[in-house]
Amino acid sequence: MPRSAPARAPITSPAAATVFTTVLTQGPVSRVDVARRTGLSSAAVTKAARPFIEAGYLEELASEERTGPGAGRPANPLAIRSDREYFVGVKITADDLIGVVTDLRAGIQTSRHHPLRDHDVEHVVAALADLVGELLDEGYRDRAYSLGVAISGDVDRETGLVRYSPFLGWRDVPLAELLDEATGLKTTLENDVKALAVAEQWFGEGVGASSFALVTVGTGIGSALVVNGRLVSGAHGVAGEIGHVPISADGPVCHCGGTGCVEAIASTEAILAAAKEAAGEPGLTMDDAVARARGGDESLREVFAGAGHAIGLGLAALVNLFGPERVVVSGEGVATYDLFEDQIRRTFAVQAFGSAGRCGLVIRPLPFEEWARGAAAVAVQGLFVPDRL
Amino acid sequence: MPRSAPARAPITSPAAATVFTTVLTQGPVSRVDVARRTGLSSAAVTKAARPFIEAGYLEELASEERTGPGAGRPANPLAIRSDREYFVGVKITADDLIGVVTDLRAGIQTSRHHPLRDHDVEHVVAALADLVGELLDEGYRDRAYSLGVAISGDVDRETGLVRYSPFLGWRDVPLAELLDEATGLKTTLENDVKALAVAEQWFGEGVGASSFALVTVGTGIGSALVVNGRLVSGAHGVAGEIGHVPISADGPVCHCGGTGCVEAIASTEAILAAAKEAAGEPGLTMDDAVARARGGDESLREVFAGAGHAIGLGLAALVNLFGPERVVVSGEGVATYDLFEDQIRRTFAVQAFGSAGRCGLVIRPLPFEEWARGAAAVAVQGLFVPDRL
Missing domain, CATH: 1.10.10.10 (Winged helix-like DNA-binding domain superfamily/Winged helix DNA-binding domain)
Structure with a gap:
């Protein structure tokens, strides 16, 4: 109700x-x-x-x-x-809840992390309500009415339903309604990458752009596209899957069943697997691989450059097809972007078609609070849309 | 004026x-x-x-x-x-003018071809006016007010300017205004692939679909995308360049400067080059290659299947990014689609991500009159937009 x-x-x-x-x-x-x-x-x-x-x-x-x-x-x-009004945003990951309070322009006022010990719906709702309560107790309670929640997977913003969350193992959970009751705030759910795109569209690189893309690189590789001022949602519920753009006909097989997908080459897991093979060390950690590549290890540098090449090809596919004004590349994988950025830009420059290459390319790291800020931006947008049915 | x-x-x-x-x-x-x-x-x-x-x-x-x-x-x-009203549509190619008269639902009433002997602006305008005159003389003069013209290249529909036509060698030609005067009809220009997409959107596979794509395969490989009911035009004037989606990191170099573009593998010219090499016959013609592949020549069949694979990968990139309701694949290259279709569908089925693969895939040949019909459909749309400035 x-x-x-x-x-x-x-x-x-x-x-x-x-x-x-x-x-x-x-x-x-x-x-x-x-x-x-x-x-x-x-x-x-x-x-x-x-x-x-x-x-x-x-x-x-x-x-x-x-x-x-x-x-x-x-x-x-x-x-x-x-x-005049504050907004609570929470990102749910497999291990953590990250919460922020923002102002009307999605400026972060405060943030908190809670570990998530269980993926049971009841537990997640209770833990999230606790986190929200603590955030509001910092002095925002009398001017906060809305909660935005960002979660990866298949999320129906209009009905407030988590249709499918692979990492929580959820199907068809009416999370918005449960959180309405548990927090006393009006809750809006959104897919996490789309939530980030909302923050960019309203308060970031997307302001004033009729079309742009936000690409996130990390464990998964995804994107959200804004065309003619509106998010592209896909007629069958799938869009923005830049991680599953095939860019190498002879490349590695992807978990999706395809071959040579960007994600099969440039996800964190794929990079680590390639690094282990390049170093001949099955026990190599990502931190070690990054440190040694930064230290000048050529074979490991090539692994990261290969990932950058794959991302650059995926970006070229995206830009040649829809010609956005700007693309922002971010995500936890970009924490090591000193090892990628050159190659991404070089590949993109070669493969972007004609004036599509004039598209601005912003590559920058993504602090984890940004995901929660995206959720808060979705709550700000909630001012403009009627209550869900 | x-x-x-x-x-x-x-x-x-x-x-x-x-x-x-x-x-x-x-x-x-x-x-x-x-x-x-x-x-x-x-x-x-x-x-x-x-x-x-x-x-x-x-x-x-x-x-x-x-x-x-x-x-x-x-x-x-x-x-x-x-x-109640008739519309004239003309497609300009390097060698021909193809003209049709259609009714309000873009149903073709009659068609004519004229060879184009010269690419001089004055000559093209005069030849086009002749063709239009002959078409109108078949009994349509008193109920035809509008002319649509389709041309490949960079065309500004709003101002009626051909910004750049590579095959005519034109830059910044105010063709609509010249044709207004020469024909007495109100002229609307459009890029040829976009014009075909208009015909599909209003009178074809796109009716009732909020998003779809039209892909044309032939000398060039291009597409027009409709998202949220509107053509995607690209912030920098480039969009829909599925021919320049890179799908093979180790593939052939493309005329655009990129590597492994769909067009570098699946354009008519690329197929013929690969067929000559496969057969070891530098003098092989396309007609011979098609006939022998149809006759069972395995190495030539593989050349066509390779092109189908490249097109299937390009379609998967498009569909995974945009998630359209439907995709129509057409163009003069599809005249030989018995040699492609299987492989296009097989590759697409493997590479389409999740429910994006539920996108309907229509593969069909494109009679040359269809391009002119697309131009006429643009003229029908002209009923709804104000005169250009």
């Missing part, structure tokens, strides 16, 4: 949503600029902004452009009051 | 456009069904349909569902009157 909504951002019309989103993601911005960017009239912008100012979500900044008595009405840019 | 529009379909509001498009692409359909599919009220549908009925674009069919005096108002499905 959905609880009755507390006093919140007064998003009562499409125009109100448009104006608030524009200031939230692009502000501070003058009313005239909001009108220009949204196609609304200045009068409609002023009318839509007023309830947000009254509710404390927006404020009018003192104009910096007052240039004298003849200059007419000053620009008075509109800005978000980020601390 | 845009001419003043002749008496045309009275598309005067978004609701009118929605109702007319629904009946055009999905009719005959009852008003109740139109309302259900579009989210409009029944009253709004009735109101929007009336001017189209009066102008002769729509008609009310006799209800087939009248089940007795107690059954209430009969369903009276709405249908398009396809012959």
Whole structure:
């Protein structure tokens, strides 16, 4: 049962949503600029902004452009009051719960980790509620109404159902509803990579881009694609599987049954297997492989470069097919990106077709809190969508 | 200078456009069904349909569902009157102009080919105007107002500019404006693969699909992608380049500078080169290679199967990334698809990831008139968009 909504951002019309989103993601911005960017009239912008100012979500900044008595009405840019509401975001991994509290612009205020000892639904819900309680007790309880939860696997955001989570062994768990009750917050679930993409789209590299991709590299390799401003979800529930783009007809067999998939060459596990073979040491650890490659071990450097080459080919496939404005490559595997980055960029430059290669390529590590921040960004988006059915 | 529009379909509001498009692409359909599919009220549908009925674009069919005096108002499905307006479509190739006249549902009424002797802009415009004149003289002149033109290369539909056509050697030619004047018809230009995709989206396999892809195989290998009901155009002007998806890290070098691109293995030219090498006959022709492969020559059969494998890998990359509802594979190269199809399907089945493999895969030949029909479909779409600036 959905609880009755507390006093919140007064998003009562499409125009109100448009104006608030524009200031939230692009502000501070003058009313005239909001009108220009949204196609609304200045009068409609002023009318839509007023309830947000009254509710404390927006404020009018003192104009910096007052240039004298003849200059007419000053620009008075509109800005978000980020601390008007807080959001809780939690990422569930096989071993941990990572939680953050963010403000309205997904700025992290505080974070906590809890180990996860059991994958039983009841246990996970209770542990997550404990974590949320501790986070709220740091002084956010009276201005937090929403929880975002990010989890890998097949997640139905609209119904709040975890359809399939391989690492938890869950099928068809109504997690959002269970967390509503356990935490007292309105819960929104999302696939973890899509949640990261939401954070990028609204508050990161994707702001103002009508199309971009977020690629995550680590144990798995995945991506989320935004085209014409909307996430691509796939007609049959699958999209963004850059890890299963086949880039080497003679490559290794992948766990998916295919051959030469990017993930079969560049996942953390695949890299470690190749490193063990290259070194002739079945007991080699990833930390050792990284240290020795950084120290100049040529055969191990080649293993990492091979992974970078595979990622670069996968990126070229993605970019040649959908021509995004920008691609962000991140994920825990990118912690060692000094060993990859050169080769990713070199391969991409060769294989990107024509002007598709003008796509901006950002490669950067991903602190674990970022996943939880993505979950919080999904909760921020929840301001704009009706309660689930 | 845009001419003043002749008496045309009275598309005067978004609701009118929605109702007319629904009946055009999905009719005959009852008003109740139109309302259900579009989210409009029944009253709004009735109101929007009336001017189209009066102008002769729509008609009310006799209800087939009248089940007795107690059954209430009969369903009276709405249908398009396809012959109310005709459209001319022309595909420009390096050697030919192919022209068709179609009705409102892009049904071909007549077609003509003209050889193209010169790539000079003036000559092409004059030859195209001649072809259009001959087509209209077959009895379509009084009900044809629009011309669609399909051409490979970089085409700006909105401004009517051919930005770059490699095979004509053109840059920045304002072809639509020149053809407006030469033909007296309102001209819309589109890239040829995109034009084919429009025909599929509105009148073919794409009807009712929110996402699908059209892949063309021949001298070049390209595709057009529709996601969330809209063509993907690429932030930097490049998208759908499935021919330049790298699928074989050790494969042949491509003319684009990359390695192992689908096109470097499966284009007509690449197949012929591989066939010559397999047969050890530098003078082998494509017709001979096809005939001998069909006759059972194993080494030549393997060449075609290798091309099918490359296409299957490219399709898997596309489908794993986008998850379309359906993919249509066509093009002049598919004329020999008996030699490809098995391998395309087998490779696709292995490499498609999870439920992405449920994507429908249609492989079929493409008569040359289909390209011109695509151009005509673009002209039909022109009913719904304002004159170019």
